[in-house]
Structures are given as C-alpha cells and as structure tokens.
Amino acid sequence: MKFSQFFIPTLREAPGNAAVISHKLMLRSGMIRQLANGLFAYLPLGLRSFRKLERIIREEMDAAGALEVKPTVVVPAELWKESGRWDTMGEALLRVKNRLNADFVISPTAEEAITALVRDDLSSYKQLPLNLYQINTKYRDEIRPRYGVIRGREFVMKDAYSFHTDDESLSQTYEDMGRAYRRIFRRCGLPVIPVRADSGAMGGSGSEEFMAESAIGDNTLILCKTCEYAANVEKAACKPDFTPTSIAAAKKAAEGLPAISRIDTPDIKSIAELCDFLKTGSKNFIKTLIYQASNPGGELLKSSIKGNIPDTLPVAVLIRGDLEVNEIKLASLLGASGVSLASDGEVVKITGAPVGFAGPAGLSGVLIIADETVCAMTNAITGALAKDAHYQNVAFGRDFEPNIIADIRTVAAGDRCPLCGGELYEKKGNELGHIFKLACKYTKAMKVTYLDVDGKAQTPLMGCYGIGLDRTLAAVIEEHHDNAGIVWPVSLAPFEALIVPVKYEGIVKDAADKLYAELRNLGIDTLLDDRDERAGVKFNDGDLIGIPFRAVIGDKNLKSGPPLIELKRRGDNEARLVELEKAAAIIAEEIRAELSSAYSAGGET
C-alpha cells in the first residue's frame, strides 16, 4: 500500500477527552475516531489491526473445534424474557420497540440467542458436545463510557457457547478454551493474569478471567508474591490472621475475662479518634455497619430468618476495626442483587442510637452478620448504642451472638495468601476475556433438552467464553508503546514493514519500488511512504503508527559499494545498514521468527 493512496489522518495532539495512552495513540495514529461518547469508528489503519486480531481469534477457535455462527445483533425480547434477564439486566440493556410495537434488544451478549438456536435443532446426545461462537457487534449502554475503546458502548466480542451431556465434557471444552485464550493473548504479545474463581478458598465450579494489568483497570487483583494465586478482590480470600472459635466455645472462654463495661466517649465518633482517646489500635475494635440488601434470598437467609424475606433487608455487619467489608461477598452471602450502606436516618431507626455509636451488644430486631475475624475477639471495643458512649471488654459469644458468621472481609495488600501464606499484593487490571461454566442456568430456563442414550430427555450443561476485541487491541497498545507512539507486535501491526524513501525520486524511488515489490512478493504487508514530505515527518508518522520494521532509503547509502539501506526495528534505538539486495529476505525472516516465537512462547499452561 502506498501512503498517498491510504488514509492515515495522524494528529499531533490527542483531543482533551482522551485520558489514557491507548486512547490517545489510537486517535493520534488515525486508527479510530469518535462518533459519539462511547461510539468509535475504526479508520482503515485501525481496522487492519482489528482484522488481524479477529483472524487470530478465529484461527484459535476453529483449531479448538468451535464452529462459527452469526446470530442477529437485534434480538427479539421474547428470548430475554424466557431467560429472565429482560427483568434483571437493568439499564445497561438497550431496548428498542419496532414499528409494530414489538420489543427487541440490541444484543450485549448472546446466551439467549445461541441457546434458542441450539434448542431448535438439538435432538440427540450424538450432537454433543457442540461449541458455537460468533465474532459480532455488541452494545452495552454504559452510563459512563471511558478510556476509548476499553469501555465503549458498542464493541465487538468473540463469544462462544458450548453444550454438553456431562461435566467431564464441559470441563474438557472449558480447558480447551482456556488454552486457546492463552494462545490468543500470547500471539498478541500480551501478558495476561489468569484469575481463577476456584483457585482460592472461595470455591466455585469454574470461572477464569484473563486480566491485562493496567493502571486504569476496572478490577483490583490480589496476587501472591510467592505462588500463582490471583483473584479478583471481589472474591479474594486470605489466610486467617486470627483463631476463630464457635459461639459455645467463645462463651466458655469468656467466663474468666473482664466483664463488659461502658465508657464515656464525648464527641468521639471515628475509630481513629477512639484509638487516640483509648490509646489502642484499630484491631481491638468491632465496627458495626448497617447495610440495606436489595432483593435478598437463598438458602442461608431462609434458614436465618423466620417468615417472609422483604425486598429490602436491613442487616448489621460486624467486622474487625482494621478491615473493610467486601460488599460483593456480603451481597453474595445474602443472595442479594446488591447492598448499600443505610442512610443516617435508617441507622438511627434500626439501632436506636445516633450515627457512630452502633454496636452488637444489646442490638436487636435486625439480622446480625459477623465477619469471621470477629469470632476471635474477646475484649473488643464497640459502640454502646447511645450518644457519646462505647463498651469495652466486649466478648464474642458472651456479649453478643451474630445470626450469620462468614468471610466478608476485603482482602488487601499485605494480607497472607490463602494457598501458601505468602504476602499478597494488589494490581489493577482490565478483563479482556472470561471463560465460565454456566451449568444449566440458561438451558433450564429456556427448556433445552436432548435425548440421552436411553432415549430420556435431559438438560444439557453449558459453558460460555468471551473475549473483547476492542479492549484487547487497546491493551496491546497500553503494553507496547513508547514516547513516540505505538510499538506493534508483528502479529497485530497494520503493516509489518514501512519503506521510507528520503525523497521519492530518482534512484531512491527505484530502490524503494524494488524493495516494495520484493516485500509484497514475500507476502509482507508493506507501506511505502511515497509522500512529498520531509524525512522527519515520515519518521514521526512511522513511529506513531508503530510499524515493526522500517527501511530508510537514501541517496548516500545507495551509492556506497553494494547499495545499502537503513533497517530499524521499531523498538530499537539504533538502525543497521543492510544490503538492499538482501533487505527483503532479512525482513521476511525476522517477521517469520517473531511470529513463530510468539506462537510458541510460554508453552501451554
């Protein structure tokens, strides 16, 4: 491709609303343009990289035995009503009525559509396992789109859905998809952190997120310095730094301990102030927080509450003073769609005390949930349910009894690894891919069955496997750039080689045309910068758009002995002189070497 016949509108500066480097560089290099907040168009340069990523993903999916399909982007709402998500997806689901007043969804994900397709044509166990995937447009009505294509409203996902007769088959495909994902990211030159939901103490039947480390990541990851433990902070566990006990044992152990007593704490509300006042550490406090849980449910709650469970359930949550409550764990414990701190008014109503003086001793009429840490506390300080008053020597079991005890702490850097006891640390990450065992969630709701070997109707198990293309491309740029621009790995580079004739005329033009023809014959994606611009401008544009190999052709080098050109890898500081005659072969060989090493690097894990 000749530069003058292509369309690369580079920008000196990125627009002000571009906050992260990948967004800036994608705009500056002319890869993308914004059509509206969260809606990005790919220009020809960006689309070349996008298509290469698409091809890598397609190759790996096909190699893993998945079959490509193409459902529609506009999907009838009936299917979402069948699965129940029409009601539960909230406002991120873009809904639309057509001219006949029928409801449709602009697809944000395709469990429903694919399950419906399979339902229509699945009859026998002989058709299973079946793994169908698409690479298609999705829409999520993000309330606050940001970071360019990392969190856009419209995006492209590869999403696969597999169907199975048994868990062994599901696990097989799940593992195959995990391997395919690792190959995909390796071919993109992208290190990812695999976050397994079942690698920690949380259990779970199978879910793995593929995270790209990023300072602007949406996810906080908890990693172990010693072993491979990696968890999303939403689910991360840690090794206890306390010795938990049962209520009965705690009661007994508390017999000889100092009795609970009230202390005056005038005008003191925060734990920090109390620590100063009482000259002790926050570890000796029990924090009591009042939450409202939305749509709670589940077995645990049914066994803890008599009668009907209300739509909004207030709960008192106890946790050691130096720790934070993990609201995701709390919501999950309560089977709730979410939890939020109660308002001051609600706190007063529930505890009968001013805000800042809640405590478990004497608290009644509300479900009390204690983090496990609280079970080891025998002489804690808590609010006394009255203005300017606290209790000291509060003992778990003796002075209060929670209704539910569970792990609801937020694990943080410095905590200990639940697997090996090593020190945990934090990273920010963006989720690029996710593989997940869905079991029967959709197949049951949407009444999919097949006949097993005995002719009996059975519900198939299901897995789903997603990868976001746009954000993967952005993550590669976040990982591979320098001050001058993008540093593409060969596998995703819009062009693999750039030819820069210092001036496109005379013998320089002849040499440039010759090298261009040779590279194209070797199947190398080549851009020839034939513009009538200063060499410096061409170099800057080449660095900005990040083409891996740059061949500079100038008068002087062509005339010295055997004609020479300057060859430079985009990431290198120095160029080297190579013979014009050999240049194409050298470039082709180095491209082949990078592609094959990217393909094999790291081995299977």
Added chain:
Amino acid sequence: MKFSQFFIPTLREAPGNAAVISHKLMLRSGMIRQLANGLFAYLPLGLRSFRKLERIIREEMDAAGALEVKPTVVVPAELWKESGRWDTMGEALLRVKNRLNADFVISPTAEEAITALVRDDLSSYKQLPLNLYQINTKYRDEIRPRYGVIRGREFVMKDAYSFHTDDESLSQTYEDMGRAYRRIFRRCGLPVIPVRADSGAMGGSGSEEFMAESAIGDNTLILCKTCEYAANVEKAACKPDFTPTSIAAAKKAAEGLPAISRIDTPDIKSIAELCDFLKTGSKNFIKTLIYQASNPGGELLKSSIKGNIPDTLPVAVLIRGDLEVNEIKLASLLGASGVSLASDGEVVKITGAPVGFAGPAGLSGVLIIADETVCAMTNAITGALAKDAHYQNVAFGRDFEPNIIADIRTVAAGDRCPLCGGELYEKKGNELGHIFKLACKYTKAMKVTYLDVDGKAQTPLMGCYGIGLDRTLAAVIEEHHDNAGIVWPVSLAPFEALIVPVKYEGIVKDAADKLYAELRNLGIDTLLDDRDERAGVKFNDGDLIGIPFRAVIGDKNLKSGPPLIELKRRGDNEARLVELEKAAAIIAEEIRAELSSAYSAGGET
C-alpha cells in the same frame, strides 16, 4: 471437517412460512434459522458461504482501491438530523433512546456516519479521491419482511462512499465500482441485469442497479428484445407512438376539426363500458385522474403555481385511455414525497362532478398535468364534468390547456425501446447492488469542505455503492439449485469437496482418510461424512447442501485393479470412476479451473 464434528441440522421439509426456493433450501440445508420475523441467524454451514462472499467482495473492493472502515451500527441521531433524513426516512428507520435519553439510529445505511468521519479529517484536495467501505450489519424496520434473507430486517451490506474534487474523478470511481460489481457477481456465478438510470430518455447523472432476475422480485424491469436497454419500470421510457405537438400548433391544427360536443352516457362509468357504448377503442379516450401530491416542491412547480405551494396539492392528471400513470414519475415531476389517488369525496369537490365524469374541458381551480400522449389527441372522448355525460371531439389546445406536459406514462411490455425502437418486455428482479452518484447531497447538508489547490474551501462530490450480501447469497441459490437441493458454484460452496465413505470402516475408512488428508493438503475445503448412516442418507444430505464435488468410496471399487472411487459433480447426472491415487489432484484441478473461469468469464463490460 468431519461431518460428526460439524453442525448441519438438515430438515426434510421447510417450515410452512418459507415461500421461495432459496428460503426453503437455506432452512432445509441448515444454513440459517429464523430468530424472529425478518431476523435470521446463520448456522455454521451458511456462514461458511457467507464468509466466502464477504471475501470475494473485500478482494474486489481492495483491488479497486477502496479502503475498509468500520463505523458503528448504533449511530447518533444528530448525524441523521444534520442530513435531514431523521425526518424523511419514516418508520423503516429503527430509532432508539439510550438511558440518558439521547436519540440513536440502528444504521440502515451509512452516508451520514461516513460523511461525518471524512468531514473530521478532510483538509486538502491531496487526500482526494477517497473511497471508504464497510461490510457491516444494517437494520431496516421492514413492515412486511419476506422471502427469507431476501427481504429481512437485519442484513449485512457492503456499502462504499467515495469523495472527489470533480466529476471526472467521481465518474472514474463510479466506473471502477461498476466493474468491481460485475466481477463480484461473475465470481458468484450470478447473471445480473444492469439497470442504468441514464440509459434511457429519463436522463440522470449516474445510477446503476444490479438486478437478479426473480419471479418474486420487488422490481419490474423493462428490457429491450433487440438492444441492451434495461430500466426499472419506475423510470422506464419508451419511444413515442404518437406525434406530440405544442399548444399553439395544436390550436391551429384544430381549427378545421369538428367542434367539441356533449353526449349522454347514462350509467356508464368505466372506459371499457364507454368503448362498448361508443364502439371505439380506449386509445381515443383521455383519462382524467385526480391525485393528491404530498410535500410537493421544485422549480417546475414554482413556475406553474402562483403563491405558496400547499403541503398536499391536488392535481388533475390526463393520460391516453389505454395507458397507466406512473406514480413514481408523477411524484418526481412534482418534487413530491409521494402521490395517491384522491378519495371520491375529494374528486367530487375538485371536479364539481360525480366520480367517473372528470374531464379537462371546463375544468378549473386545479393544476392540470398531461402526459405527452395527450398532446397528439384531437378528437378525444372525455368526461363532461356532469353526471351521465361525456364530451366527444375534444381537441388538445383548443378545448383544454394543461399547465404541465411531461412523460408520466407507465411503460409496459409491447412498447417500443427508446434507444432502438425494438420491442420491450418485462421481467421481475431483485436489486442486489446499486451504484449511485450522490453529488453534493450529503457533503453540502453536513458541511464538508476541503481546501483546493488555491486554498479555497470547496464541497467534495460523493458517490455511494452498495451490495446486499444476504440477498446475493439467496439469489445464487435461486439461480443454482435443482429438485435435490442447492448446486453451489465452487466460489461460494461451504465445502468444495465431499467425501462419502459408503461405510466408514476398514479399507474404506483408510481410503477416505487418505483422500481427506490429500485434499486438505491441497487447500481444498473438504467435508468427510463420517456418520454411521446409510449411503442414501449421506447422498441426500450432500445433494441438499450442494457441495460441488462428491467422492464416493466403496469396498468394491477399491478392490478392483488400481483402487477406484466414484467422482461426481453436483450438477452432473453421472459419476465417473477415477483412481484413488489421482482423485485429489483431479478435484483440485477442476476447482482451480472453475474458479479461474468464473474470475475471467464474460470479460469487462
């Protein structure tokens, strides 16, 4: 690919709502499934053909210098408001509000989005010409989707938009696109009828539709038996079968003719009844039809009407009794968004006479538009603007004067070609592609400019070029099928070769595996039917899905002398025996030959 690892849910019968052969065969062969009325999902088999068509189109677009981009499917309404089409597109435009109450459009076409992209980055004439295309999802809220993917609601189009400094450059790209389209259809093995808007008397600055002949076509085409004239009936012209004259000349010529006179025609309304009654032919009548034109405008009308032009304008239309008014021509003449026949009440009000007795002589207070044919009529019969009365000997010019005279007749089979005078005939067709010179319509409305060589701001000219992928695929099936199923051309076949081992075991399995490996090594898309089914079932499925080459491997042929297999082209009646050793090479060579002949057949036109 092995059949058992693929997903081809063939059906013995197509669902009842499938009315046309392509729809039936796409369902029966397991290419597509319906998710909702007008919404079709491609299953793996169908998607393979779809992707091949996509590749053919992409190759031809790239070869013609067009650059691929990817705008969003969900497009901000602002752009459609700028172009004006937010108001004029009507209900076929699917509109959606997001959670922030902003308006969006599910893109049915991308003039607005592409024009906006170019506007942002176009600065200099040096960037032109520029031709951007996408192959992307579109949505049109058809009120009555039908014929499967031929007229679906969601579909995929290749649409290209080119930008130019001058008409010569626009014409160049327009011609290039026309050539690319002819190559695309040729490679698909699809004869198309090119319908040029400017090939007839209607004029027009450049528009060509590519029509596939089809009994269920939406378009009526007028073709010449002698020359290459082809026009959409909406615009078709014909050679006059009358001698038109001016009003002045007509007045003069009418001087010696019999005077207009009234005749009683009790209880006679239709022209057929009048013909019987007066013992004459319909050619001697002038039909007077009252139309209502919606949102009329344009220069011609401004010069014909004094004062403001109303939103709904009644007009009296005169045409020779044996002809039909072409409402598209009429609307276009009046610059109206549409025309419709007036209600009986309106007719009475406008003509002052009962329905069935309108006529031009004495008619006033309404704009009178005459088809050219009327200008040759000197002794016509017309309504007399009174119950049970007609006029005879009505002469154009003497007894009435139309306000506007134009060609508004519907051309029909039997009329004469406007180019050569040959006989015209009719065909039904579906539009698969359309290339169109838009000139400044969008660039002006959306304020796109570039600086010309003198540094002056100019508005670029624009062309647009669309092809519908789904309906092209369906058209290929309409063209290439027999009673047993689809007969794919190699270029679009989901698999190029099918291997049918009569029983997949022993030496038959060995031979099948060997041929499978050889064909794959040669790069042939091969399906091996490894199912434990009767040979007849495998043959029927193979015929239904239409794979071009079928290799049947059986015990007996393998054992006779050099091992033989049965090779059969899908369209042929007879199979031939070829040596197993040579089979792969023979199939590969015949595939190569078909692809290269499809590529070159017909030459450039």
